[in-house]
Amino acid sequence: MKVMIGAFVAALVIASLAPVVLNQFGWSSAEQAISESVRLD
Amino acid sequence: MNFKLLGAAVVALTVLAFSPAWAEEAPAVDRTATGGAQTLEDILRRQEQLKVDESFRSENLGDPARAAPMTDQLGTRGGVSDAEVWRSIRYNKIDPTVQSPGPANGVMIQDEGIAWYKLREGPVITYGGLALLGIVVLLVVFYFVRGKIMIDGGPAGTTIERFKAIERFGHWLLAGSFIALGLTGLITLMGRSFLIPVIGADAFAPLASGSKWLHNNIAWAFMLGLVMTFVMWVTHNIPSKLDWQWIKAGGGIFTKSHPPAKKFNAGQKIIFWTVMLLGVSVSLSGLSLLFPFQMPMFADTFGLINSILGTSLPTDLAPHQEMQYANIWHSIVAFVMMVAIIAHIYIGTVGMEGAFDAMGNGQVDIEWARQHHDLWVAEVEARQGKGGSS
Numbered sequence: 001m002k003v004m005i006g007a008f009v010a011a012l013v014i015a016s017l018a019p020v021v022l023n024q025f026g027w028s029s030a031e032q033a034i035s036e037s038v039r040l041d
Numbered sequence: 042m043n044f045k046l047l048g049a050a051v052v053a054l055t056v057l058a059f060s061p062a063w064a065e066e067a068p069a070v071d072r073t074a075t076g077g078a079q080t081l082e083d084i085l086r087r088q089e090q091l092k093v094d095e096s097f098r099s100e101n102l103g104d105p106a107r108a109a110p111m112t113d114q115l116g117t118r119g120g121v122s123d124a125e126v127w128r129s130i131r132y133n134k135i136d137p138t139v140q141s142p143g144p145a146n147g148v149m150i151q152d153e154g155i156a157w158y159k160l161r162e163g164p165v166i167t168y169g170g171l172a173l174l175g176i177v178v179l180l181v182v183f184y185f186v187r188g189k190i191m192i193d194g195g196p197a198g199t200t201i202e203r204f205k206a207i208e209r210f211g212h213w214l215l216a217g218s219f220i221a222l223g224l225t226g227l228i229t230l231m232g233r234s235f236l237i238p239v240i241g242a243d244a245f246a247p248l249a250s251g252s253k254w255l256h257n258n259i260a261w262a263f264m265l266g267l268v269m270t271f272v273m274w275v276t277h278n279i280p281s282k283l284d285w286q287w288i289k290a291g292g293g294i295f296t297k298s299h300p301p302a303k304k305f306n307a308g309q310k311i312i313f314w315t316v317m318l319l320g321v322s323v324s325l326s327g328l329s330l331l332f333p334f335q336m337p338m339f340a341d342t343f344g345l346i347n348s349i350l351g352t353s354l355p356t357d358l359a360p361h362q363e364m365q366y367a368n369i370w371h372s373i374v375a376f377v378m379m380v381a382i383i384a385h386i387y388i389g390t391v392g393m394e395g396a397f398d399a400m401g402n403g404q405v406d407i408e409w410a411r412q413h414h415d416l417w418v419a420e421v422e423a424r425q426g427k428g429g430s431s
Contacts, residue, residue, distance in 0.1 A: 001401060003206050007213030011221070011262035018258040027332065 215266030
């Protein structure tokens, strides 16, 4: 049972770390909404 | 990657083809009386919620080649009227210039979203929900008809190691994340229909938001668990002649016999390959939903299907359409997996005496092992010089 609980905790740890790691590599959904510039010329 | 989705897409199309609402063809309508526009017959069919061929709209977008000279009336339109321009916008058939560049910023209206919404809120929820209820009812009936599968003669009291700690870790990583994904997925899919009427929109909002966060992020644990279990167990799950004997005997479930089996019997192998194949498919469609601009999959898959089968599936898909196809496929595959896993959970817990120990502490009763996996026990005992019980 310890292994089972350990695996559940590991799943939650992975879930918590996933957005942080993805942000580090630039895989953020926020990035998609940002444009580099708005040209008015 | 698209090859991996090919089989999945074929199954999806088969499912859709058997759905009466999708399989029904709209009859050809003579529109000469209206000059190509909507007819009374179209209106009547729509009122009866029958399929209407909308191509008289979606393909009636004007033709710059037939533009009137600049000196004539409408000449400045370039052969395209206001109505035709708006139809082009509705069906995403124009290539507008937008100030904020982005992969989907040029899509102003995405008409196919209505069909996706109806399919998602209708058949997917209805048939998916019925499948889940159906398997639960079936298992309850089975339990009362067959009863719990007991160890013949009772447990021996001595045990043998069935799964190592790393195997159990991989299994529970996959299982725990799958249950979380299933529950949060159901909340996301069905919450609007079933939860908001009960708990209200204010209470549902944080639940939906939390479900989305957990669903998106715990998916990585699911994929890791999938890879771990595949690597550890694939060699034990290669089909053999022995499996056919097991299947012919129905696993001994109704005859109360014990057909021979190695580490995994045919039933377990079916579960293994179901989880692996559908797990890869649901992961790919999930990744496509997480990264729609980096990992669109359905346009290429449809292109491949078209080249093989000669079909005319759409291959020019907006990012929204890619996500809609991925979303529907993701839901269908997830429902099939949930049905299989509910049956797996049943047989691994209340359905069979001694089965849970295999994944609980890794030690199973030697008599249970001899009855359900006799050839595997013989292998282990041969390896350990017949001193294998622990």
